[in-house]
Each structure stands twice: as structure tokens, then as C-alpha cells.
Amino acid sequence: MTRTCRQTARGHVPGTGAYISKTPLAPYLHPRKANHNIHKEYQRINMSGSWTDDILLKIANIIVYFLFLGSNVYTVATPHDIYFTGRDTYITPAPWAFLIWSLIHLLLLGTIIYQFTASGKKVIIDGISWRFPLLGILNAIYVHLWASQHYIFAFVFALFVSSAISHIYYTVKKFHAPANIGDEVLVHLPFSLYHGWTTVLVVITAFQAFGVNAIYEPAGVWTKVFAFLALFFLEATAATYAFSSPEGDLPASFAITWSLFAIFAHQNVHRSGFIHWSALAFALLSAFWVFMGIFGTYKRYRVVSGSILLDEERAPLVGGEN
Secondary structure, eight states, X not given: OHHHHHHHHEEXXXXXSOEEESSOOOOOOOHHHHHHHHXXXXXXXXXXXXXXXXXXXXXXXXXXXXXXXXXXXXXXXXXSOHXXXXXXXXXXXXXXXXXXXXXXXXXXXXXXXXXXXXXXXIIIIIIITTHHHHHHHHHHHHHHHHHTTOHHHHHHHHHHHHHHXXXXXXXXXXXXXXXXHHHIIIIIHHHHXXXXXXXXXXXXXXXXXXXXXXXXXXXXXXXXXXXXXXXXHHHHHHHHHHTSSTTOXXXXXXXXXXXXXXXXXXXXXXXXXXXXXXXXXXXXXXXXXXXXXXXXXXXXXXXXXXXXXXXXXXXXXXTOOO
């Protein structure tokens, strides 16, 4: 009986008296300990997959998102359109530059929905945490002050908004590399675009707070100097985004390039030829950094696709080994 059991558990080597094991024996685990481990694993999976986890923060994100959205809708729905009646400076862009808000709102709506998934919770809830509600509140205050033409206070809150989005941008880029298409499109893309656009808003609001009114005053020497430095700063920031990683930060560079072309379109040659052509030159340079970002992104995905293809080619055929 013993020999029969051994032969069923082991394979007999012909011509010898030896047996080899075909199936390794599993390590013994006490039933009580095994049940405890299974219960802990079930709790971990169940808690990480629950959409009600951190529900207070998720609800706060939803409320603040609609507060943030409403503040920007107000600037368009108000009887005196702020984009046409606000203080016009020598760095003010064409009104269509602010259409980028629509894209940011659309992407952030996806972010709000994405937070209810396991992957989204890891980045948005566990990573960004309460920084997003803080950003939304600061941005709503900034938009209200800017729309009511309190430009000095608006500039102060523009700096607060820039600080908040910079903290989120650093957290996302440094500690949460995109693990899937959801992370790429619904987390990295909107906050990169937001970060680049906020840089533009700080410059625009600074000129509205401390610069001259382009409708009533001609551009003096110092106005031209500061406008040139502002345009150079925006272009240099776009270049910094382009070289921030091997593939570059395409959305942030695009936000700045979009704004520079809008400044070129609004600051016509009759106002100041120097500012007009300077804006065009820096816009073209910034567009070059955008194309660099596109090329870097294409190269990255090509390398990733090539690596996957090589791994598939090197994989052994199913049933090739007996």
C-alpha cells in the first residue's frame, strides 16, 4: 500500500530503482492561519475597490469642481463680457485664448469621474488628496476678483493658484507615473495643461495690475522692455517644459504657445510693432518646443511598442517544450 502511494506521487525512472517527484509539495500552513490570511486579503481587495472609500473627499472634489466651473461660466454669461471689456494691456491676448478653459474643464470632469475607479483613487485621492479642492477654491476666488476688475488682489490670488497647481503638478509627475491611458488622459494631461495656462494667467494679471492701459497710453520704453521680458519668460518656460523629461511636457508647452499666438494676434502692429513682432518670434520658438514634445512622445511610444514586440517574439511557443 505504501509503495503504491509513493508510485502515484512520484514518477518511476526506467532501469533504476529511483523515483522523481512530479509535483512539488505545498508548504504546510495551519488552517487557522490560512483562514486569517485569506480574510485579510479579502478585506484589502474589498476596501481598495469600494467607491465609497474616502467619500468625503470625493464629494468635496465634485462640489469644488462645479464651483470652479461656475466661476468661469459667470465670466461669459455676465452682461459685460470681461474678455472684451477688461483692462487692455500690451500683453493681453485675443479673447479666443481663454477657450483653453473649456478644454481644462472637460478634462477635469473626466478626472472627477475617474476618482471613483481603483487607479484614479490611487492618484487623485491618495496622491493629490485635498490639494484639488484647495486649488478649485483659490481659482474661483481669482476668477471672481479678475472679473470684477480688482486686478491687484487678483494677481495675489493668481500666485496662490500657481503655487497650488505647481504642488499638484510636482506630486503627479514625481510620484505617479502614468500606469494606463486613464492616468495619462485624465490626470497628467489636465494638470499639465492647467499648469502651463496658470503661468500665462500670472503674467497677464501682473500687467493688468501694474501695467499701463493700452487703449489710452502708448507703449513707452519700459513698457516695451517688460513686455519683451514677459514674452521671453513664457517662451523659456515652454522650453523648460519641453526638456523636463525625455518626451517633454506637450500639454503645458501647448498652453503657452497657444497664448503667445493669441498675444501676437491681439497686439497688432498699429499699437506697437516691436511687441507685435516679438510675440510672433517667441510664439514660433515656443511652437518648436511643442513639436519637440510631439516627437519625444512619438519616440517614447515607439520604444515601448518595440519592447513589447521583442518580448512577444522571444516568448516560447505554447507546447514547444515537453
